[in-house]
Amino acid sequence: VRHDRTDFAAFYTESRDDCLRAALVRPTDLDKAQELVAEAYARAWARWRKVSQHPAPRAWVVRTALNAHTSWWRRRRREVPASDHEPATAVLTGGEPAGPVDPAIMAALQRLPARQREVVALRIFLDLDTAHTAEVLGIAPGTVTAHLARAMAALREELAPLGRQETRP
Amino acid sequence: MNDDELMTAVREPLADVHLTTPLDEITRRGKTLRNRRRLRGVTGVTAVAGAIAVAAALLVPGGTSTPPPWTVTKVSDDTIKVTINDLKDPEGLEQELRADGIPARVEFGVTRPPRKLNPHSRAVEIWVGKHPVPLLPSTCHQLPGEVLHNPGSGWPMLYTIRTSDFPKGTGLFIGAAEAIEHGHTGVAAMASRVVATPKCLGS
Numbered sequence: 001v002r003h004d005r006t007d008f009a010a011f012y013t014e015s016r017d018d019c020l021r022a023a024l025v026r027p028t029d030l031d032k033a034q035e036l037v038a039e040a041y042a043r044a045w046a047r048w049r050k051v052s053q054h055p056a057p058r059a060w061v062v063r064t065a066l067n068a069h070t071s072w073w074r075r076r077r078r079e080v081p082a083s084d085h086e087p088a089t090a091v092l093t094g095g096e097p098a099g100p101v102d103p104a105i106m107a108a109l110q111r112l113p114a115r116q117r118e119v120v121a122l123r124i125f126l127d128l129d130t131a132h133t134a135e136v137l138g139i140a141p142g143t144v145t146a147h148l149a150r151a152m153a154a155l156r157e158e159l160a161p162l163g164r165q166e167t168r169p
Numbered sequence: 170m171n172d173d174e175l176m177t178a179v180r181e182p183l184a185d186v187h188l189t190t191p192l193d194e195i196t197r198r199g200k201t202l203r204n205r206r207r208l209r210g211v212t213g214v215t216a217v218a219g220a221i222a223v224a225a226a227l228l229v230p231g232g233t234s235t236p237p238p239w240t241v242t243k244v245s246d247d248t249i250k251v252t253i254n255d256l257k258d259p260e261g262l263e264q265e266l267r268a269d270g271i272p273a274r275v276e277f278g279v280t281r282p283p284r285k286l287n288p289h290s291r292a293v294e295i296w297v298g299k300h301p302v303p304l305l306p307s308t309c310h311q312l313p314g315e316v317l318h319n320p321g322s323g324w325p326m327l328y329t330i331r332t333s334d335f336p337k338g339t340g341l342f343i344g345a346a347e348a349i350e351h352g353h354t355g356v357a358a359m360a361s362r363v364v365a366t367p368k369c370l371g372s
Contacts, residue, residue, distance in 0.1 A: 034189070152175055
């Protein structure tokens with residue numbers, strides 16, 4: 001157990017910031033994201049023998065946090081009286097400011113479709129290669145490449161004007 | 170802006186974001202979750218052991234005989250059994266099924282008679298009538314093939330699930346809701362194989 005804990009402690013220290021940044025691709029506030037990622041790490045520790053054998057344990061944590069996020073949204077929806085229900089799409093486009101993070105970047109990330117956000121989280125923030133990303137998401141490597149290309153195109157379109165504004169005299 | 174510059178532009182603003190939760194807090198919570206899972210496993214492994222535990226709980230002052238809301242037990246390499254005693258903690262059940270390799274979505278709810286819930290809601294939708302009928306969310310596409318369940322209605326609800334029935338691209342939807350009509354409470358539930366899309370399963 002002590003050996004396991006040493007392994008887990010090293011994993012936690014080395015990966016926690018990247019996992020939190022990756023989890024911020026979904027609409028949330030920073031406090032909630034911290035809570036979700038911490039819970040995902042706790043779940044990882046609860047089944048560390050299994051998670052440590054995962055092809056990319058960091059990706060396991062991020063996906064668990066993103067799934068928990070979905071559940072959290074659903075739970076919030078249930079708290080709304082039936083007469084006040086809104087179409088599901090309203091929830092997906094909702095969300096609160098992400099705290100001290102550049103709102104333009106966050107808005108651009110959060111406007112991406114869910115699968116593209118997952119690919120961005122794993123490829124850009126966790127620096128996973130295409131093969132590992134495909135394995136973790138259970139999709140073909142070519143699909144990962146396609147999702148990333150579409151996401152990059154969308155981000156470029158949204159962020160390029162910002163870059164131009166900043167470089168203006 | 171080339172790809173590398175774009176990735177840097179996306180990554181850099183988040184450089185000051187740090188997860189500050191202490192490791193001890195994480196491992197303490199993890200230990201609680203692990204113990205809870207073990208308890209669930211023990212509760213569901215054998216009926217005899219369960220009966221003894223319940224009997225013991227009744228005899229020991231301060232003990233409790235309240236069963237967990239649900240249990241997931243492995244029957245064989247290919248088969249798991251889901252027992253639902255109470256419509257609580259659907260997210261936990263989802264996580265447990267996912268850990269067993271089945272992409273799952275679980276929705277527990279309560280109907281509000283006598284009218285239909287909002288059709289745009291992603292929650293379980295049920296018409297309260299003589300026979301409440303749970304429906305899949307419109308974002309889910311049902312696949313042929315049955316998920317075995319206990320005959321009739323009532324508690325606990327039992328589902329026997331073969332993991333080989335869920336190849337890549339498929340998932341499991343479990344929906345259940347309490348239905349109240351004329352002062353009587355019942356439960357309506359369904360378990361269905363579905364196409365594993367993010368819109369249906371939420372991931």
